[in-house]
Amino acid sequence: MTPAATHDDVVIADWIDRNGHLNLAYYLVLFDRATDVLFDRLGVGAAYSAASGCSLFVVETHTLYERELALGAQVRIDCHVLGADEKRLHLAHExxxxxxxxxxxxxxxxxxxxxxxxxxxxPFPAAIAATLAGVVTAAPPAGLGRRISGLGRR
Structure with a gap:
């Protein structure tokens, strides 16, 4: 599965918490930086917003933390477009x-x-909609669509 965009980054000291690993908030910072790279690649980044008066707003996210990251860890984030319609974009970042x-x-x-x-x-402009349709992944990453099940609920 080829990502629509890839972003490389590094874990810095300010992001390390009292447990000696990357604080959960900074996973989101890293994912947000990757989103900016993806949006630029798709033609809907900062330049698009300045020219069109339109932008993209994140309205929901779900994060799965699978492994710890320590100070200085080099990371790669693969960005996938799972789907797009006239006004929405469904994303996954690994x-x-x-x-x-x-x-x-x-x-x-x-x-x-x-x-x-x-x-x-x-609605997205027609040219942007065509770009989005062209990068939708045929093989989404594992683990999507999960939900948290509450304690004591069945």
Whole structure:
């Protein structure tokens, strides 16, 4: 499965928590940086927002933390487009230690295309919609669509 975009990054000291590993909030920072790379690759990044008056708003995410990361860890984030319709984009990001095959974390998210003037959803322009349709993955990552089951509930 070829990602729509890839982002490389490194874990810095300010992100390490009292347990000696990457704090959960900074997994999201790394995923957010990867999202910016993906959006630029798809033509809906900062330049698109400045020119069109539209942007993308994340409205829901689910994160699965599978392995710890320590100070200085080099990471690669593979960005996948799971689906797109006229106003929405469904994404998945997989995080790996550089050079390793075992996944560290998975983020699944839903993004809306928004007109910044009205602050309402708006259809993607036809050219952008065509680009999005062309990068939808045929083989989504494992672990998507999970839910947390509460203690004591069956």
């Amino acid at each position: 995080m790996f230690r550089a050079g390793e095959a075992d996944r560290v974390a998975l983020l699944e998210g839903m993004v809306l295309h928004v007109d910044l003037g009205s602050r309402r959803t708006a």
